[in-house]
Amino acid sequence: MSSIVAGGQHVCGYNLNGSLICKGNNSSGQLSPPSGGSFSKLALGLNYSCAIRDSNHSVVCWGGGGEYSSNLTLGVSFESIVSGLDFVCGLSSGNFSIICWGPGWSSDGYSGVYLPLPSILPGPCVQSSCSCGIYPDSQKLCSRSGLICLPCSSPSPSSSTVSPPPSPSVSSSPSKPLRRGLLAFAIIGSVGAFVGICTIVYCLYTGVCFGRKKIHNSVQPTITRTGSIPGHMSSNNSPPSRSSTIRRQSSRAMRRQRSGTSSTKHTERADEFTFSELAAATNEFSLENKIGAGSFGVVYRAKLADGREVAIKRGETGPKTKKFQEKESAFQSELAFLSRLHHKHLVRLVGYCEERDERLLVYEYMKNGALYDHLHDEKNLEKSCSFVNSWKIRIKIALDAARGIEYLHNYAVPPIIHRDIKSSNILLDENWTARVSDFGLSLMGPESECEFWPLKPAGTVGYIDPEYYGLNVLTTKNDVYGLGVVLLELLTGKKAIFKSENDNGGVPTSVVDFAVPEIMAGELGKILDRRVGPPELNESEAVELVAYTAMHCVNLEGKDRPTMTDIVANLERSLALCDDSHGSISTCSISIGSE
Structure with missing residues (x-):
């Protein structure tokens, strides 16, 4: 299927041939679209279905006893539709x-x-030219500071024959000369866009366009814990203890010192290995050496001929992998990014192999595996069973990961958006230093913080930014949301999506829905991971600051989330608040994977 929409007890979608298919309950005829013509932009309710006709953009509904066929919509063309239950x-x-x-x-x-x-607005206001024409009055809608492009697969919108409401202004269909002008404008714009893209690619390849780095700072909302949070909490439910604020560090030197030594270019090129070398290092990719899976393949523990211990990610092969293009894209993405990134909180690329259909990447080995396994492995059930069952250690791991992501956003040129921040992509080396891994889905950030991205949203359920998933807006705040979920995992010990113990039906619950209401109500103690135990005196404020930072990271709107610089500053402060006297911390033998 190329797309799918769910209703009450039925679903409809388009297959790869463009045919509309509906399955499920058909008690009210909701599975039987009218014959003739093609449709797009589906909207399904409890017992009915609606779609927009491709021919004239009118709405047609079926099922629901005919109660959704309104005379008022006859002759009206629509840009998009949505449905409630009824x-x-x-x-x-x-x-x-x-x-x-x-x-x-x-x-x-x-x-x-x-x-x-x-x-x-039927779409985003853009400054560049449009390939398939523009919406009428788009300059007016954009306050004369941009254009709204027509979707290439849709016909030009026609005027409504129904009397409009008093407030919005009515615009008539464009005249033939105007249409010709728009067509010429679109053709010229397409040529200009192509030349622009070529220029950008040349700049990225040669590096001549980036004489200096741009560092973007944004002022973030203040978190005050002495009173209520506006719009969220009454004064009767004020969070406890002293006030904390999301602080900004404006000094560029301080930020570089905080993030550690970093460089956007490798002084050492990644080694190129032969397939036979890597096969020998993994004992022919035996199952006993398998330690995990990444965005495009399986990860194996290996020992190279020179004695180095590494992790090798091999792209899937065989009949299972029909989408070779996706594997190739993920391979090239990781190779391109990791070859030019070097930071102590990013997993280092050792080398690669590219032979026929085989695509392999070689990383430094992360001895202590993934954070996910330490938090959620079945063997880590007791307080004494993991090194990470300490608030100070958990905050340190969060800070390490945040510094790695901050480097991607602020110091990589151009900036990089990871797009798959999750606890299984945060690996721990032999010194328990956390490093961000798996760049198979990463993209270079758009120039605008409100830019629509042409690719479908990607990521992992439970961590993916709802604004990115719903609006397809790619910004650095997508990674902030993912890190916010990881912070809630560290606080609660719960998976991003888990089944509630108190729910006999086992309905999946989001850690965001589970934790945020309690944090807002000042009941943080109810959700903290019991394996770690109650925070000590100085730890209490540190854990509380982490919780409020996490709460702001998972705000529905990206503009309300802090930047990675703000998050790093908060986590640094939290770590400083932790007391060094933490009873004995022991480790236990658990099977942990590395991605």
Whole structure:
């Protein structure tokens, strides 16, 4: 399937041939779309389905007893539609206003209601030219500071024949001369975009465009724990203890010192190995040497001919791997990024192998495996069973990972967005120093912090930024969300998605939904990992600051999240607050993997 949308008890989607397929409960005819014509932009409710016709952008609904076929929408073209359980809302093409209808919206079930909202943007405002034309009045909608591009797969929107509501302005369909002009503008813009892309690629390849680094600082919201959090908490539920603030470190020198020695270019080139060398090092990729899996393959522990202990990631082969392009993309991504990145909190690339269909990457071996295994392995059930069952150690691991991500965002040129920050991608070396790994999904950051990305969102369920998943906006704040989930894992000991012990039905729960309400209510003690034990006097404020930092990291909107620099500053302060006297910390033999 190329896309899929879920309703109450049914799903519909398009297969790779563009055919609409519906499965599930058909009690109200919700699986039987009308014949003739093609549809797009599905919206499914409890017992009905709706879609936009490709021919004229009108809405057609089926199922639900016919209660969703409103006369008010006849002749109206739509840019997008969404459904509730028993009502539908759409963005009209003629005046970019919202209209809603259905039995859950009005008493008779048929009357539509225009919402008294200003014109809604049908897409992002961009400064560059558009390949497939622009929306009418896009400059006005963008306050004359940009254009809104028409989607290439959709026809130009037509004007609504229905009288518009009083507030939004109505724009008529563009005239033929204007359309010709838009077409010429699109062609010229496409050529210009192609030349621009070539220039950017040349700059990235040669490095001539980057004379100096750009470091972006953004002012973040202040977290005050002496009173209530505006919009979240009443004064009766004020969080305990002293106030803490997300601090900014504006000194560039201090930031470099904090993040450690780093360089965006390797002084040593990654070694190129033969396939036979790596096969021998892993005993022909035997299962006993398998220690994990990454974004595109399986990871093996190995010992090279010169005695070095390494981890080798091998891209999947055989009939299972039909998407060779994805494997190749992940391989090239990791090779490109890790070959030019060097930081003590990023896993170091030792070498690679590229022979026929084989794609292998060789990393330094992380003796103590992945953070995920220490937090969630079944053998780590008792307080004495893991080195990480200490608040100071957990905060230190969080700080290490944050410094690695901060380096990617602020010091790599151009900036890099990891896109798959999770506890299984935070590895621990023999000294228990944490390092970020697995760059198979990483991308160079966009120039704008509000830029739509042409690729489908990628990541891991439970860690992926809901704003990125829903709006396809790629920013550094996507990684901030993932790290926020990891911080909540460290605090609670729960997986990103887990089954509640108190729920007999075993309904999956997000650690964000589990932890954030308790943090906001000042009941942090209820959710802390019992394996670590209650924080000591000085640890209490440190753990509390980590919790409030995590809470802000997982805000729904990226603009409300702190930057990695702010997070590093907070975690540094938390670590400084920890007391050095922590009883004995012992380790136990558990099977841990490395990705």
